[in-house]
Each structure stands twice: as C-alpha cells, then as structure tokens.
Amino acid sequence: MHKMLWALFNRDMTLFMQRKQDVVTVLGFFLIAVALFPLGISSDPDLLRTIAPGAIWIAALFSTVLALDRLFSEDLDDGTLEQQMLMPVPISLMLLVRLVAHWVITSLPIVLLAPLMGLQFGLAFNEIAILTLSLLIGTPILVLLGAIGAALTVGLKSSGGLVTLLLLPLYVPVLILGTSAVSSTMNGVDVTAHFSLLGAALIVSLVLSPFAVATALKITLD
C-alpha cells in the first residue's frame, strides 16, 4: 500500500508540475493582491505595518481558493477520479496524498514568498518569522478545508464564485488565528496560545478532512 500511495504522490506531483501555468497564475495572483493593498490604502509605513498580517493572509487565502479550482476538475473530466475511487487504497488516504501534493505545489511557494512580502511591508525579522510560520501551519488547514468545497462543486459550471462563498465562512477561524499571531508579536504579546490552537486545528483537519472530502466526492460522483 505504501508503494501505491507513493506512486500516487509521484503522479500527482508530476501532473501538478506539468501545469506550470497554473502555479505561476496562483503565485502571480498572490503577489499582485498583496501589492494592491499599499496602492489602495496608503504608503504610510506605520499603517502598512498594521495591515501587513491581514493583507498577506487574505491574499494567501484567496490564492488557495483560486488554486482549488484545479484540484479535482481534470481528473473528473477524463474519468481518472472514478478509477482512483475504486483502487484498493482507502479513498481518504488517496485524497490525503493528493492534498499534500497540491499543498506542496500551490501553497508552499506562497509560504516561501511571504518573507519578501513582509519586508515590503516593513516588518521586523521576528515578525516575519512568525508570519511565515503561521502560514506554514495555516495554509495546509486552508487546503484541507477547501478540498471539501472543491469536492462538492467540482464539475459545476461557474463554480469559482460559489466555492468562495462556501469556503470563506469556514476560513474565518484560521484567518483570525494566523493574523492575530503576527499582530500579537508586534505588540509584544506571547503567541504560544495562537500556535497551539493553529496546531490543534491542523491536526483535527488532517484527521477529519480526508473523510469529509471522500464523502463529498462520493456525493458528487454518485
């Protein structure tokens, strides 16, 4: 079973890598969305520092939703998804592998670029470290939760706007935890609690979300 899962991981990684255009689009979206905040609000350094955590987190959140569009759609179109559901591997494990690959391709670059964005907004180095760490723990949760929405809407016409509406309320707790970790660091408040809660959320969603996504996909393919 390990071999099969590893083969699945390799397949997903290869396919995601082949669609470089998608990855570039998501990253480009993230960069331009962050860059629009100073243009739309003000170039005042103090103000920018205040809005930095929220701006970067919200841009990361929308980039995640944007990337989710491609999570299942192509495999659904050519019938691969239905075949994969019949494999002698638990569907939830198969999906977990897919989600890990998806996170590595679409979210990890965002996490790695976040320090640069932090510099643009004039954050200090420890604040940048907290920002990056919060994104590193937070974006997998966004992908895991988002996959439920993607599974429910895959194959629908104009599902983009709908999936945003479905997911954003569910993303609120993650957004609050992530941004307040950074702003608490700015105010010199201890952020152990933030990271404990973020970590707990990651563990719970790692355990529960693959089953929820599997249920949602079964509903879709029924």
Next chain:
Amino acid sequence: MSGIRRIPWMKYASASNFYPLANLLVPIFMSLALVLAAIGLHLGFFVAPIDYQQGNSYRIMFIHVPAAWMSMFIYLLLAMYAVISLVWRVKMADIMAYSLAPTGAMFTFIALLTGALWGRPTWGTYWIWDARLTSELLLLFLYLGYMGLYSAIPDRQRASRAASFLAIVGAVNVPIIYFSVIWWNTLHQGSSFSVSSGASMTDAMLYSLLLMVFACWAYTIAVVLRRAQAIILERKKVALWASQISKK
C-alpha cells in the same frame, strides 16, 4: 419497541400524507402568528414603559431579539433535517431543510438590519465589528452558501446531498467560528460597548418579547410548510394526486 413503532412518525415523511396535513396547519399557524404579533407589538410599542437610558429606540429589540434567535434555531433545524436526509434518505427531510433556508436567511438579515438601526441611536454607529454582529453576518453567508450550492447543481439528488453535507459541515463549524470571533474581538478591544444589556425587564417587555418569539415560530412553521408544499408540487408533477391539486 412495538409501542413506539405505532406512533406514525414516518407517515408524514410521505409527500402525499404531508400535503393535506400542511394544508390543515398552514392557516392555523399563520393566523396564530398574526394574532400573537399584533398583541406582542401592541404591548411592545404602546404598553411597555420607555427605557430611561435608551429612550424609545430599545423597542426595536422586540423584533431584533426574536429574529436573531430564529436565525440560529433555524440553522440548527436545517442541519438536523440535513442529517436525516443524508443518513436515512428521507426525501421530505430534504424538502424541509431546503424550505427552511430562505426563512432562516431572512431572519438573519432582519436581525442584522434591526441591529444596525438600533446601534445608530444607542452606540452612535450603524455597525461595529462586535463578536455577535460578526458571527451573525457569517451565519448569513452560511445560509447563502447552502442555497447557492443547492441551486447550482442541476441534478436534484446530488444537489440535495451536497447541500445537506455542506449544512452539516457548516453546523460543526458554527461554534468554532463563534468562539474564534469572540477571541478575535477580545484581542482587538476596538470597542468598549457591550451588546448585552444587563437591564432588568418589566413584565410588559417580557411578555411582548415572548409573544413575538412565539409569533416568529408560528410564522416560520406556516411559511416553511407552505414552501414545502410548493416544492412537492413542483417535484411530483407526474404523481396523480399532485397533478390533480395543481389543476385546481
């Protein structure tokens, strides 16, 4: 067990049995809602004394509080029907869940609107990012998401199951969202207002509030049953009994 089984719980899960029952209940609950609301509003607007701090503006509470309660109860009820529809595949449960959603969204909107109108004279602003207001707003998005997903999927079977599943995921998340919003609110401490008023209520206020709550329940039952009837007729066009009703 056999004693329990004799209660015909499932009888009205059949559309052909549900329809005449709803026909019977809708006028009763609708008139009940009108009478209760008339008395409740009269008590609230004319009998209840003026509040020495808030003046007359507190009277909007008689609409706001029942609406806010209903918005939350209805979401819970919707999620319960969603569970029944997903697990036991009871079609009537799905119709009930779908019929509840617009009314729930309406009450959420009324709660937000009246809250804003009350906030203006009381707090000096229409909107503050208070924990309750923010989570009520997110509840509105949950309702809209449910209805949006339901209507976006052309296949009815899939639409019903997908939307039910979403409602359940949403219901699991509601407490998490609520507590995270409270936490966010205490972290920022942007406002020193407290939404909960510790003021004690006179009898007239209490009765008016209770009457309005019952009026909202009766209204919800009547409207939801009527909407369910309309959905049944739409879906069971081919069934003889339904086509006979439609022709009348």
